[in-house]
Amino acid sequence: MSGLLPCPFCGNKNVSLIDRGHARPRWEIRCNCGGKNGGHETENQAIESWNKRKDCNDEGFAKGYQAALDDIEQAANNFYEYAREINIVWLEAKIEELKEKQTDNKLATNQRGEG
Numbered sequence: 001m002s003g004l005l006p007c008p009f010c011g012n013k014n015v016s017l018i019d020r021g022h023a024r025p026r027w028e029i030r031c032n033c034g035g036k037n038g039g040h041e042t043e044n045q046a047i048e049s050w051n052k053r054k055d056c057n058d059e060g061f062a063k064g065y066q067a068a069l070d071d072i073e074q075a076a077n078n079f080y081e082y083a084r085e086i087n088i089v090w091l092e093a094k095i096e097e098l099k100e101k102q103t104d105n106k107l108a109t110n111q112r113g114e115g
């Protein structure tokens with residue numbers, strides 16, 4: 001699409017102008033990376049808004065973007081650790097449960113054997 005700056009997130013020059021509106025127009029620019037700029041009443045508004053966005057070459061923006069990525073990575077790691085702990089606790093409980101069942105079964109078998 002000519003007249004559109006590349007995607008500020010990934011640098012892709014092949015971004016699309018689409019109308020995702022139903023009852024009324026909601027124009028937005030979209031990139032394959034997931035970058036988009038909301039809904040606008042006119043194509044021109046969408047294009048203007050897209051082109052006003054800060055570029056990743058802008059140092060401040062790049063830093064903020066990197067910090068956000070780091071936060072996401074940290075959150076994902078925390079979640080992974082948490083999920084792992086929860087899983088271990090759950091597995092340990094299941095193992096105990098199975099051990100108890102095994103013991104109960106043995107007791108039941110022994111009792112039947114005696115009777």
Ligand SMILES: [Zn+2]
Nearest residue numbers: 007010031033
């Ligand atoms: Zn992109």
